[in-house]
Amino acid sequence: MKHLKTDFFNFVGAIILLFSTVHSHAADWLFKNGESKYQIVVAAEASNSEKTAAKELQKYLEQMSDAKLPLVAVPEKGKPCIYVGYNERVATLTGARKPRTNDENFTYRTIGHDLLIWGGPQRGTMYGVFSFLENEMGIHWFTPSCTLVPKYNSWKLRKLNHQESPFLGYRYSNYYVANDAKWSAHTYENMKWSPRINEYGNIEAYWGAHTMGEFVPTREFFAEHPEYFCLRDGKRYGGYGQLCLSNPEVLELCKTRLMNFMRRNPTYRIYSLSQNDNFLFCQCEKCKAIEDQYGGHSGIIVWFVNQVADTVKQEFPDKFVGTFAYQYSRRPPTNIKPRENVVIRLCSIECCFAHPLDAGCPQNEAFMSDLKGWAELAPHLFIWDYIVDYAQYIAPWPNFQVLGPNIKVFGKNKAIGIFEEAQYQSAGAEFDEMKAWTVNQLLWNPDQDIDSLVNIFVKGYYGKAAPYIKEYYDLCQSLVKPDIHYGIYIRENHEIYSDAFIEKAFAILDKAKAAAETEWTREQVDRVRMQPLYLHCMRHKAASLTDGTWNELKELMLKHKAMHREGRNQAEFFRQFEAEARQ
Numbered sequence: 270m271k272h273l274k275t276d277f278f279n280f281v282g283a284i285i286l287l288f289s290t291v292h293s294h295a296a297d298w299l300f301k302n303g304e305s306k307y308q309i310v311v312a313a314e315a316s317n318s319e320k321t322a323a324k325e326l327q328k329y330l331e332q333m334s335d336a337k338l339p340l341v342a343v344p345e346k347g348k349p350c351i352y353v354g355y356n357e358r359v360a361t362l363t364g365a366r367k368p369r370t371n372d373e374n375f376t377y378r379t380i381g382h383d384l385l386i387w388g389g390p391q392r393g394t395m396y397g398v399f400s401f402l403e404n405e406m407g408i409h410w411f412t413p414s415c416t417l418v419p420k421y422n423s424w425k426l427r428k429l430n431h432q433e434s435p436f437l438g439y440r441y442s443n444y445y446v447a448n449d450a451k452w453s454a455h456t457y458e459n460m461k462w463s464p465r466i467n468e469y470g471n472i473e474a475y476w477g478a479h480t481m482g483e484f485v486p487t488r489e490f491f492a493e494h495p496e497y498f499c500l501r502d503g504k505r506y507g508g509y510g511q512l513c514l515s516n517p518e519v520l521e522l523c524k525t526r527l528m529n530f531m532r533r534n535p536t537y538r539i540y541s542l543s544q545n546d547n548f549l550f551c552q553c554e555k556c557k558a559i560e561d562q563y564g565g566h567s568g569i570i571v572w573f574v575n576q577v578a579d580t581v582k583q584e585f586p587d588k589f590v591g592t593f594a595y596q597y598s599r600r601p602p603t604n605i606k607p608r609e610n611v612v613i614r615l616c617s618i619e620c621c622f623a624h625p626l627d628a629g630c631p632q633n634e635a636f637m638s639d640l641k642g643w644a645e646l647a648p649h650l651f652i653w654d655y656i657v658d659y660a661q662y663i664a665p666w667p668n669f670q671v672l673g674p675n676i677k678v679f680g681k682n683k684a685i686g687i688f689e690e691a692q693y694q695s696a697g698a699e700f701d702e703m704k705a706w707t708v709n710q711l712l713w714n715p716d717q718d719i720d721s722l723v724n725i726f727v728k729g730y731y732g733k734a735a736p737y738i739k740e741y742y743d744l745c746q747s748l749v750k751p752d753i754h755y756g757i758y759i760r761e762n763h764e765i766y767s768d769a770f771i772e773k774a775f776a777i778l779d780k781a782k783a784a785a786e787t788e789w790t791r792e793q794v795d796r797v798r799m800q801p802l803y804l805h806c807m808r809h810k811a812a813s814l815t816d817g818t819w820n821e822l823k824e825l826m827l828k829h830k831a832m833h834r835e836g837r838n839q840a841e842f843f844r845q846f847e848a849e850a851r852q
Contacts, residue, residue, distance in 0.1 A: 297349055297382050301423040303335040307384075311353040313342045316390035318454075318470035319354040322398035326353065329402055332418050349382035354394045359387050368393055373459070374434045377401045384426060392459060392470035399455050400433060409729055410456060412702045413449035417729040433714070436676070439473065439538075439686025440712035442656070443693040444705040456709035460686065464536040475591060475651070475688070476534070477541035481512050484526040484542070485519055494518070499551035510549030514573040515556045523573075524580045531585055539612050539651070540581075542574050543593040550597060564603030567594055571602050571611070578608045586610075591651065594643060601642035612685075613647040615640060617654050617675075621754040623667075625674035632754050637678075644682035652679045652687040656708060659835045660758040662698040663803040663826075664766075665745045665774075669719055672708055676715040687712060697831020699800055700742075702730070702793075732790050737781035738797060741774055745800075761807035768808070774801035799825050803833065810850035819850070 299307060311323035323340055331337045344350045352358055355367055362380045368389040375388030375397030386397040402408040406424075409417040441453075441460040453461070454469035465472035477483075487507050490497050495505035497519050498512060512519050527542055550556075550566055559569045570592055578590040591612040594601070599616070607613055621632035626640075643650055654675065658666040679687055689708050692698035703726045710722055723742060731738045748765040755763060778798045785791040802822040806813040813819035825831070826839060833842050 297426050299424045299426040300330065300334040300336040300338075300421075305330075305334070305336040305338050307349050307351055308339045308341050308344055309353060310341055310344045310350045310356075310358075312356050315354045316394075316470070317468050318392055318395040319390055321468040322386075322395040323353040326351065326398050326402065329406070329408055329418065333406065333408075333421050334424065351384045351386065353386055353398060354390065355387040358383075359385050374432070375400065376432045377429055378431070379426060379429045384429070392454075395454065395470055396433075396457060399457075400431075404431070405429070409706075409725060410452055411706050411726060411730050412446060413452040415702075415730060435713055436680050436715055437684065437686055437712060439475070439651070440709065441687075442689035442691045442705060442708055442712075444691040444698070444701055445693055446696050446698075446701050447705040447709075453709075456706060457713040458709050460538075460688075464538075466536075473538045474536070475539040475541070475686075476537040477591075478543060478593075479546045480541045480543055481523065482509065482545045484523050485512055497522075499549050500553040500556075501549055502552075506549060508549075509545060509547060511545055511547070511551055513551045513553060513556060514569050515551070515553065515559055520573065520576060524577050527577060527590070528581065528584065531581070531588065535585075537588070539589040539591045541591045541614075542577055543591065543614070544570060544595065544598060548597050563605045565598075565600055567598040567600055568602035568605055570598050571605050571607050574611055575605075575608045578611045582608075582610050589649065593653075594639070595653075599636075599639050601639060601646050607647050607649075609648050611647075612649040612651050613643055614651045614653050615643055617652070618757065620655075621756060622655070622671055623749050623753055623755050624751075625671045626678045627674065630754065640678070640682050644684075647683075650682065650684045652684045654679070654687055654689050655757045656689045656704060657692050657698055657701075658757055658759055660760055661803065661807070661834055662692050662695075663799050663831060663833055664699060664761065664807075665748070665800045665804070666699055666755075666759070667745045667749050667765075669704070669707065669723065670746065670749060672704075673711045673715040673717065673719055676711050680715070692832075694835065695830050695832040697796060697799060697826060697829040700797070702796075703727070731781070731793060732786055734781040734785040734790055734794050737777050737784060738794070741777045741781070741797065744770070744773055744777065761804050766804055766808070768805075771801045771805050771808075775805075795825055796829060799829075799831065806846070810846065814847070814850050819846075 299305060309323050309327055311320055327338055327340055359365060362385065370389055371391045372389030373393045373396060375393045377384065377386040377397050386394060386401060388394045388397045407419045411417060439460045441458050450465050450467050450469060450472060453472065460473045460475060462474060464474040485497055487498060491507040495507065496513060497516055499506050499510040500513065501510065523542060527540060531540055556569060559572055560566060563569060563572055574590055574592045581588060581590055589610050589612045591614050593614050593616060595616040596618065617636060620626065620636050621630050624630040626633045626637055656668060658664060676687060692701055706726055707722050710717055727739045728735045753765055755765060778794060782791055782794045785794050799822060802818055806819050806822050823843060832839060
């Protein structure tokens with residue numbers, strides 16, 4: 270195997286496998302010795318994403334085999350075909366009904382000499398093509414700039430009848446290293462912060478978070494209308510707090526301004542009307558009375574949002590209003606239900622991420638109770654989950670073992686979608702490339718084995734350094750113990766870390782760098798090395814100034830534009846660290 274450096278077109282000829290593959294029960298040679306009898310058939314009236322998928326199928330097959338299959342709208346008689354998209358031929362051969370436009374289910378199937386790939390025209394067929402290339406041919410789109418493309422001398426097309434359906438309707442994360450529409454399509458991601466019209470079936474979007482303060486900002490209204498804002502300890506608060514939701518004028522402002530925003534930005538699927546990011550809820554008597562009537566803080570929020578949603582439905586019957594069940598509003602209300610066009614966005618910020626949510630961890634019992642309560646109450650439940658350590662992006666934070674189980678728990682409790690909040694501000698986070706790819710795979714199908722996914726990524730991405738990267742990964746996972754708990758704000762002196770762990774990590778990653786056969790691979794090993802470097806420097810600040818580790822970490826952070834935590838830029842971190850280290 271040979272690991273090759275990326276080119277400038279977001280393609281990496283990652284691994285070249287020069288061998289012939291023979292499958293039992295084969296139908297035909299798909300290609301052999303750089304030639305193929307097959308043609309790729311995509312109808313002239315096919316959707317944009319189906320045409321894109323057909324072109325990429327042609328391109329990747331050529332890269333693997335040196336055989337360029339012709340793209341045709343009408344097949345030449347007597348030649349075997351790969352049909353891309355639902356058409357009369359698919360209907361005749363399979364009896365399958367025409368899929369709905371937005372149906373993301375897909376099938377790829379051999380009948381006679383032909384291969385048929387079809388699904389919904391928006392993204393289903395496209396996912397079918399990409400799944401065929403991934404499952405059958407071994408292509409993997411690891412990052413926006415690294416694709417594993419095996420090379421074969423010949424390939425026999427075996428009998429196939431494969432169907433898949435997405436586990437969830439909406440799937441996305443926001444890793445900085447993976448903010449790319451093309452990569453999203455290849456990893457089954459279908460939602461982002463902003464909608465995108467593109468050749469891959471488009472990206473849907475959930476707009477906004479903590480938006481109530483945007484619709485009724487203190488800078489605009491507090492001077493003349495302090496009664497619009499929360500009452501705290503007997504005074505109206507003019508800082509960043511919550512709104513007074515019992516005030517009818519606040520309700521009318523939110524209705525008007527949300528509707529105006531929707532008219533200006535009509536392409537989102539869900540629009541947020543949600544609490545600000547603080548605990549300063551209103552303590553006035555009217556708000557308290559509504560909370561008492563509906564079971565607490567979430568009750569008044571649902572009561573308020575329902576009224577806005579009723580207005581929205583009159584003009585936008587196909588749109589949704591989203592609001593948070595977050596921190597002080599996480600517990601479900603009583604005596605009230607969200608409207609059918611309201612989406613409840615439940616956040617897992619307080620959870621323990623060392624253990625799966627349903628594994629009996631005492632720190633997750635309250636969240637599980639709230640999740641089940643919302644699942645019974647809400648017509649649409651959307652999860653906001655967390656998959657990085659926000660106090661130290663770079664440090665090892667082993668949570669791979671909870672990703673699949675937690676996604677399954679959310680899905681079993683009627684979640685229509687999951688947003689995995691990640692390191693969205695810069696590159697250089699702990700295993701960010703691998704976690705971004707892995708979590709998207711699991712959002713599509715959480716039954717996949719996490720060790721198998723990690724092995725695929727590590728072997729394909731790190732080349733000859735892979736055994737040592739896997740050894741380091743296993744070392745990190747060994748930090749997880751039944752009696753150890755951690756959330757998303759742990760620091761370098763947490764009990765999971767030790768100097769002995771750091772020493773072992775350095776020894777393993779030194780071997781990884783020595784084994785790396787290209788400069789590109791050595792750079793990727795260095796990105797991993799930042800993890801124990803960061804821990805060592807933070808635990809031994811003064812020593813790191815003299816032993817060379819601080820300079821090494823600083824250079825790597827500058828090179829990869831890495832931020833160490835949310836909301837803190839590099840220069841500020843460097844100045845503060847060096848000042849503290851010299852004290």
